[in-house]
Amino acid sequence: xxxxxxxxxxxxxxxxxxxxxxxxxxxxxxxxxxxxxxxxxxxxxxxxxxxxxxxxxxxxxxxxxxxxxxxxxxxxxxxxxxxxxxxxxxxxxxxxxxxxxxxxxxxxxxxxxxxxxxxxxxxxxxxxxxxxxxxxxxxxxxxxxxxxxxxxxxxxxxxxxxxxxxxxxxxxxxxxxxxxxxxxxxxxxxxxxxxxxxxxxxxxxxxxxxxxxxxxxxxxxxxxxxxxxxxxxxxxxxxxxxxxxxxxxxxxxxxxxxxxxxxxxxxxxxxxxxxxxxxxxxxxxxxxxxxxxxxxxxxxxx
Amino acid sequence: xxxxxxxxxxxxxxxxxxxxxxxxxxxxxxxxxxxxxxxxxxxxxxxxxxxxxxxxxxxxxxxxxxxxxxxxxxxxxxxxxxxxxxxxxxxxxxxxxxxxxxxxxxxxxxxxxxxxxxxxxxxxxxxxxxxxxxxxxxxxxxxxxxxxxxxxxxxxxxxxxxxxxxxxxxxxxxxxxxxxxxxxxxxxxxxxxxxxxxxxxxxxxxxxxxxxxxxxxxxxxxxxxxxxxxxxxxxxxxxxxxxxxxxxxxxxxxxxxxxxxxxxxxxxxxxxxxxxxxxxxxxxxxxxxxxxxxxxxxxxxx
DNA sequence: GTCGTGGATGTAGCGTCGCTTCATGGACGT
DNA sequence: ACGTCCATGAAGCGACGCTACATCCACGAC
Numbered sequence: 073x074x075x076x077x078x079x080x081x082x083x084x085x086x087x088x089x090x091x092x093x094x095x096x097x098x099x100x101x102x103x104x105x106x107x108x109x110x111x112x113x114x115x116x117x118x119x120x121x122x123x124x125x126x127x128x129x130x131x132x133x134x135x136x137x138x139x140x141x142x143x144x145x146x147x148x149x150x151x152x153x154x155x156x157x158x159x160x161x162x163x164x165x166x167x168x169x170x171x172x173x174x175x176x177x178x179x180x181x182x183x184x185x186x187x188x189x190x191x192x193x194x195x196x197x198x199x200x201x202x203x204x205x206x207x208x209x210x211x212x213x214x215x216x217x218x219x220x221x222x223x224x225x226x227x228x229x230x231x232x233x234x235x236x237x238x239x240x241x242x243x244x245x246x247x248x249x250x251x252x253x254x255x256x257x258x259x260x261x262x263x264x265x266x267x268x269x270x271x272x273x274x275x276x277x278x279x280x281x282x283x284x285x286x287x288x289x290x291x292x293x294x295x296x297x298x299x300x301x302x303x304x305x306x307x308x309x310x311x312x313x314x315x316x317x318x319x320x321x322x323x324x325x326x327x328x329x330x331x332x333x334x335x336x337x338x339x340x341x342x343x344x345x346x347x348x349x350x351x352x353x354x355x356x357x358x359x360x361x362x363x364x365x366x367x368x369x370x371x372x373x374x
Numbered sequence: 375x376x377x378x379x380x381x382x383x384x385x386x387x388x389x390x391x392x393x394x395x396x397x398x399x400x401x402x403x404x405x406x407x408x409x410x411x412x413x414x415x416x417x418x419x420x421x422x423x424x425x426x427x428x429x430x431x432x433x434x435x436x437x438x439x440x441x442x443x444x445x446x447x448x449x450x451x452x453x454x455x456x457x458x459x460x461x462x463x464x465x466x467x468x469x470x471x472x473x474x475x476x477x478x479x480x481x482x483x484x485x486x487x488x489x490x491x492x493x494x495x496x497x498x499x500x501x502x503x504x505x506x507x508x509x510x511x512x513x514x515x516x517x518x519x520x521x522x523x524x525x526x527x528x529x530x531x532x533x534x535x536x537x538x539x540x541x542x543x544x545x546x547x548x549x550x551x552x553x554x555x556x557x558x559x560x561x562x563x564x565x566x567x568x569x570x571x572x573x574x575x576x577x578x579x580x581x582x583x584x585x586x587x588x589x590x591x592x593x594x595x596x597x598x599x600x601x602x603x604x605x606x607x608x609x610x611x612x613x614x615x616x617x618x619x620x621x622x623x624x625x626x627x628x629x630x631x632x633x634x635x636x637x638x639x640x641x642x643x644x645x646x647x648x649x650x651x652x653x654x655x656x657x658x659x660x661x662x663x664x665x666x667x668x669x670x671x672x673x674x675x676x
Numbered sequence: 677g678t679c680g681t682g683g684a685t686g687t688a689g690c691g692t693c694g695c696t697t698c699a700t701g702g703a704c705g706t
Numbered sequence: 707a708c709g710t711c712c713a714t715g716a717a718g719c720g721a722c723g724c725t726a727c728a729t730c731c732a733c734g735a736c
Contacts, residue, residue, distance in 0.1 A: 073452060073453055075377050075449070090684055090685090099725095101683075103725075105684060110723095116460050117460060124731095124733075125731070125732045125733065126683065135456070135459070139452035142451065143449055147375055150438055150441035153437040153440065154419055154434055391712075392714090403713065404714070405694070405695055407713060408715090426704070426712090427703045427713075428712065
């Protein structure tokens with residue numbers, strides 16, 4: 073029962089295939105395949121079964137992968153047990169965030185962590201669909217993700233995902249300064265029919281919020297553009313090419329845009345930190361996470 | 375954080391040294407030493423410190439060894455997770471027992487387990503002092519041990535020892551058929567002053583029971599011989615060389631001996647099964663243990 | 677139908693890592 | 707002071723797991 077092989081099995085499940093697993097493990101598909109073979113030989117039962125040109129875990133494979141999660145946690149706990157004797161935690165933590173979250177949180181996080189000394193934070197910005205956030209936890213330690221407030225939870229492919237709430241951000245209606253609604257203190261769903269919308273791509277986190285807002289006024293939104301990057305969307309709004317739903321703390325920095333609060337409908341997004349349970353045991357990771365939570369709390373309050 | 379190195383660290387703690395650990399792990403002391411060195415390098419802190427010509431774990435080493443126990447458990451759980459898909463458990467289980475316990479339990483255990491099919495039980499008889507029973511759990515899967523009833527618990531050197539009670543056996547006074555007490559239905563402590571005793575060696579499980587019995591009559595026992603093997607002791611009793619305290623179910627088989635119950639003092643021994651927690655996760659081990667418990671229950675009742 | 681692609685799996689070969697063997701150096705007891 | 711016990715270092719060897727390459731199968735395109 074090699075621990076590395078157990079980790080490989082988990083990766084095959086979460087990534088959905090040998091090649092993808094090999095990717096996150098920095099191995100060749102052949103190595104992954106060989107590890108699965110030897111593991112299955114040891115176990116005495118088939119752990120995987122072919123389906124089409126890919127494969128999936130058998131029930132035995134799933135059971136073993138579940139147990140493998142606990143093994144990984146136990147090992148990281150062991151490492152952490154040493155680290156407490158090592159003074160303040162030291163090391164490198166990989167953080168991934170979607171663009172607007174990165175813009176909102178990463179600068180502050182880096183300065184906060186820099187004050188502690190000895191911890192290196194490596195940032196990546198990732199733009200993925202709602203269902204793909206969890207898979208990122210195989211690549212980095214902390215994933216900053218967002219989802220519609222009140223919407224679906226995170227899809228966790230048997231990973232025991234740790235979800236740490238960071239903040240809730242209202243979604244305001246962004247209009248150009250020349251727009252008829254620009255002077256309003258607030259707007260209702262009914263005020264928003266017959267507008268050109270700048271929305272995000274289908275399947276991406278706040279896509280469904282717009283549909284919900286429109287549904288409140290009994291209409292379907294007219295989508296002129298699909299732009300995932302909020303700052304690009306904001307530029308389009310400023311230029312008068314449509315209106316958009318933008319997060320309050322992140323958007324509204326450019327002069328040509330007004331953010332008008334939306335009343336009568338609950339529109340917002342939740343920003344969460346996602347971690348794989350074994351990674352969550354690492355002391356450096358916990359430290360960085362604590363800073364992230366504290367920072368988000370400050371933003372959330374004021 | 376190699377799992378084998380973690381297991382080695384645990385063995386060094388429980389066995390109290392590099393050489394002894396190497397023994398139970400079937401390695402050379404050099405290999406153990408090298409594993410500790412690399413583990414300490416990874417951990418970044420010293421895990422061991424020299425004391426005299428041996429060594430002991432530092433506090434960091436102890437913390438890591440504790441965590442290593444959980445790692446071992448998690449891994450065995452993973453193995454067990456596969457075994458449930460494998461039909462009835464198969465494999466080999468090593469059992470160790472002290473002589474009289476072995477005589478009482480092992481024959482029945484072997485026939486019971488043989489009925490299940492596919493499980494090989496390897497038996498060993500071990501005669502060790504009270505404090506050394508726990509250390510045997512590094513060598514075999516199940517240790518059948520005994521201790522004075524009401525006496526000290528098992529000394530567990532940070533091993534998280536699993537203790538499974540098997541049975542309680544009263545200690546009777548064994549006398550030769552020609553002895554004045556042979557006709558009695560029971561005896562009291564006061565009847566036993568000024569007798570030649572056949573006791574067990576100092577530090578061995580039921581040694582203190584005799585002292586307790588004597589104390590009840592306000593005297594100190596006169597020990598003529600120190601014999602650890604109860605059947606040898608019984609032969610001496612039969613030949614009239616003294617009297618002894620012998621377990622009721624185990625002794626009294628030879629014609630020249632009478633077992634007379636002792637009243638007014640609570641004299642007995644408890645027989646327990648001792649397991650290392652990781653070993654206790656193995657499905658075969660659990661199966662054999664269940665049979666052992668059932669068998670002991672039968673003996674205890676009738 | 678054929679062809680091309682994507683993905684999993686075998687085989688050969690090589691590097692690396694951990695073991696054993698042997699030698700060294702302290703610490704304790706006689 | 708010597709011998710013994712125990713942990714540790716250096717050299718060498720074997721084994722294991724990886725990469726690279728080839729093969730095979732399933733699916734989709736034309």
